[in-house]
Amino acid sequence: MNTLGRPALLAAVVLAVSGATLAAQRTGDPATLPRTADGRPDLSGIWQALSGPEFDIEAHGPRKDTPPGLGIVEGGAIPYTPQGLARRQRNFAARATADPRNKCFTLGVLRGTYSGEPFQIFQRPRDLTLLYQFGHPARTIHTNGTRHPDGHIDFWLGDSRAGWEDDTLVVDVNDFNGETWLDRAGNHASDQLHVVERWRLLDANTLEYRATLDDPAVYTRPWSLSVLLHRRREPNAQVLENYCYTLDYDRYYPVPPASTSVAPDGSGAEKAPRRTAARRSR
Amino acid sequence: MPTSSNATRGARLALLGVLVLTPALVLTQGSAQFRERRVVVTPPGPWTGARLPDGQPDVEGFWSNTIGNHNNLTDPQGRGAADDGPPREGPARPRRAQAGPQEKAPSRISDPADGEVPFQPWARARAQEFAAHLNDPTRPEYVEPFARCAPGGPTKSFMWHGYEIRQYPGYVVFLFDSGNRVIHLDGKPAPPETIKEWNGESRGRWDGNTLVVHVTNHNAKARLGRSGEFVSADAAVEERFVFDPAGERFTYHATYTDPSVLTRPFTITIPNKRVTVDTPVDDWNNQTFHANFPTPRAAGEPPLLEAYERICVEGNEGHGNPAAAPQP
Numbered sequence: 053m054n055t056l057g058r059p060a061l062l063a064a065v066v067l068a069v070s071g072a073t074l075a076a077q078r079t080g081d082p083a084t085l086p087r088t089a090d091g092r093p094d095l096s097g098i099w100q101a102l103s104g105p106e107f108d109i110e111a112h113g114p115r116k117d118t119p120p121g122l123g124i125v126e127g128g129a130i131p132y133t134p135q136g137l138a139r140r141q142r143n144f145a146a147r148a149t150a151d152p153r154n155k156c157f158t159l160g161v162l163r164g165t166y167s168g169e170p171f172q173i174f175q176r177p178r179d180l181t182l183l184y185q186f187g188h189p190a191r192t193i194h195t196n197g198t199r200h201p202d203g204h205i206d207f208w209l210g211d212s213r214a215g216w217e218d219d220t221l222v223v224d225v226n227d228f229n230g231e232t233w234l235d236r237a238g239n240h241a242s243d244q245l246h247v248v249e250r251w252r253l254l255d256a257n258t259l260e261y262r263a264t265l266d267d268p269a270v271y272t273r274p275w276s277l278s279v280l281l282h283r284r285r286e287p288n289a290q291v292l293e294n295y296c297y298t299l300d301y302d303r304y305y306p307v308p309p310a311s312t313s314v315a316p317d318g319s320g321a322e323k324a325p326r327r328t329a330a331r332r333s334r
Numbered sequence: 335m336p337t338s339s340n341a342t343r344g345a346r347l348a349l350l351g352v353l354v355l356t357p358a359l360v361l362t363q364g365s366a367q368f369r370e371r372r373v374v375v376t377p378p379g380p381w382t383g384a385r386l387p388d389g390q391p392d393v394e395g396f397w398s399n400t401i402g403n404h405n406n407l408t409d410p411q412g413r414g415a416a417d418d419g420p421p422r423e424g425p426a427r428p429r430r431a432q433a434g435p436q437e438k439a440p441s442r443i444s445d446p447a448d449g450e451v452p453f454q455p456w457a458r459a460r461a462q463e464f465a466a467h468l469n470d471p472t473r474p475e476y477v478e479p480f481a482r483c484a485p486g487g488p489t490k491s492f493m494w495h496g497y498e499i500r501q502y503p504g505y506v507v508f509l510f511d512s513g514n515r516v517i518h519l520d521g522k523p524a525p526p527e528t529i530k531e532w533n534g535e536s537r538g539r540w541d542g543n544t545l546v547v548h549v550t551n552h553n554a555k556a557r558l559g560r561s562g563e564f565v566s567a568d569a570a571v572e573e574r575f576v577f578d579p580a581g582e583r584f585t586y587h588a589t590y591t592d593p594s595v596l597t598r599p600f601t602i603t604i605p606n607k608r609v610t611v612d613t614p615v616d617d618w619n620n621q622t623f624h625a626n627f628p629t630p631r632a633a634g635e636p637p638l639l640e641a642y643e644r645i646c647v648e649g650n651e652g653h654g655n656p657a658a659a660p661q662p
Contacts, residue, residue, distance in 0.1 A: 089387055096502065152648075155648075156647070157647075157648045158645050158648055172516075174500065174502045174505065174507060175502070176500070176502065181500060181507065181509075183507070183514060183516070188485075188513060188514055189514070189643070189645055190507075190509050190514050190643075191643075192640075194625075194640075196625075196638070197627065197628065198625040198626055198627055198628075198638065198640075199626045199627070199628055200626065201623070201626050202626065205642075207642075207643050208643065208645045208648060209643055209645070231648070288522065288523065288525070290518075290522060290525070291516070292525065292529065292531070293485075293531035293532060293533065295484065295485060295513065295532055297483065297647040297648075298479075298482070298483075298484045298485075298532065301474065301479075301482055301484075302484075302553070302555060304473075304474040304475045304477070305475060305479055305555035306475075306555075307554050307555075307564065307565075307566045307567055307595075308457070308460035308461075308464075308564060310456045310457070
């Protein structure tokens with residue numbers, strides 16, 4: 053081997069190794085993924101979508117209230133039934149007031165994940181807890197072999213039972229209440245929605261989220277969406293409280309001042325709310 | 335609960351070194367199997383119980399306070415101004431005026447000794463004004479924020495329904511009936527004080543059997559009871575969660591220091607007990623159900639408890655129109 057050959061060989065080896073490393077990060081080389089003590093991929097951390105699906109999960113040009121976006125629906129368009137499409141069009145026209153997000157209602161399993169506000173995953177062997185910043189609700193994904201409760205329950209965040217297929221977390225979600233939207237553009241589902249999610253780390257800081265939605269009341273066939281979630285890595289990153297629904301009334305609750313109480317508003321008595329989410333509806 | 339069972343429990347607690355500060359009856363019917371009239375205080379000390387892989391004392395699971403609710407801070411069994419509290423504690427429960435002193439749980443204010451919040455005079459007047467109007471909310475600020483589904487704040491959340499503790503490396507997470515709360519053990523500094531939150535920002539550490547938490551960034555909008563007590567958003571809050579190493583109980587202490595509202599600091603003490611598969615489901619202390627396992631569990635293996643999702647404001651109906659509101 054001549055004297056020029058060795059550096060060239062070394063360079064080739066380095067290049068090959070670097071290329072292999074990059075490829076591994078892109079393809080989820082099992083050796084590079086963070087793992088929990090029980091050997092599962094460690095999904096814990098603070099995650100956020102950057103591609104803007106909150107505005108409209110279908111590809112769309114710019115609107116005054118919406119930046120243009122490529123969408124996250126595989127195949128381009130949601131296969132609505134005629135009735136489903138008509139509902140979507142009504143939702144779209146009324147979105148400024150009808151969007152549950154604008155009432156500060158819980159975004160739901162799908163929209164909460166890619167809304168653009170961060171959420172945090174806490175992981176134990178028996179379950180994962182997803183704490184969404186928007187509205188601050190907690191979702192539990194059970195990974196302990198349990199099944200959905202019997203019967204249908206109207207949950208804002210559905211009922212999630214999961215298992216691992218190699219390094220992919222596969223989640224079966226049902227028991228939806230049909231009240232949530234999929235984005236600000238009025239895309240929607242009913243309480244018959246059935247979702248299968250696939251969560252897979254592509255590298256330590258990138259989480260692929262893929263969901264297949266089946267809902268015979270709204271869609272002609274099952275369809276899928278996929279979006280990348282990115283780890284929030286700022287040293288001070290954390291999920292903050294966003295109890296959005298308190299913002300309309302928190303002005304009524306200043307810390308009582310020493311002089312006088314706040315000026316009367318005049319609106320009348322209110323009663324403790326009915327609590328429905330936890331009750332079986334059928 | 336049979337007397338022998340009470341005796342067994344008493345002996346066990348005595349062995350654990352748990353102090354009963356105020357002798358009082360333990361109720362013996364229905365949901366009273368969980369609810370109590372005495373304050374059982376767990377003393378601080380070393381942790382001798384189970385630990386999680388990251389070294390934290392293992393205190394995961396479902397818990398609930400054992401006495402009363404948030405209607406009245408200083409008279410935990412008192413109805414206060416409201417009357418939509420927990421299930422009645424048996425049909426023979428005497429009215430307050432008839433209850434003997436031995437049946438009365440003490441004020442949650444464990445310091446000062448008189449059991450009252452050491453308010454400056456103007457602040458006491460503001461608290462009393464709120465309580466006087468709770469059932470006559472002629473102004474929006476008289477509607478208790480909890481009634482609008484606002485989180486209960488760091489302390490009042492422990493006077494409400496049962497709740498769950500989940501633990502992770504660097505975190506203790508509380509899932510309450512109204513709102514959720516993350517205790518950071520990870521050393522991450524709290525955000526700037528310009529950010530105010532209902533439950534605030536919590537930074538904690540374990541000291542033996544005690545989780546010590548400093549709460550900052552709280553908005554002080556959640557009162558300390560429907561009885562109207564409050565502090566300002568500048569109040570320093572130190573919490574001490576003292577866990578019994580046997581895993582049955584813990585005592586919550588919160589010390590509030592706030593020179594703008596108080597004449598001296600005060601401490602709230604709330605006893606808590608673990609909710610187990612043997613705890614009667616009363617939709618109050620215990621709102622759990624048994625997980626749906628595909629096959630019957632092995633002999634001797636208890637059912638696994640789960641909780642329904644707790645999402646409040648979105649389910650409101652008839653809000654502001656009580657006559658039309660369906661009953662829960």
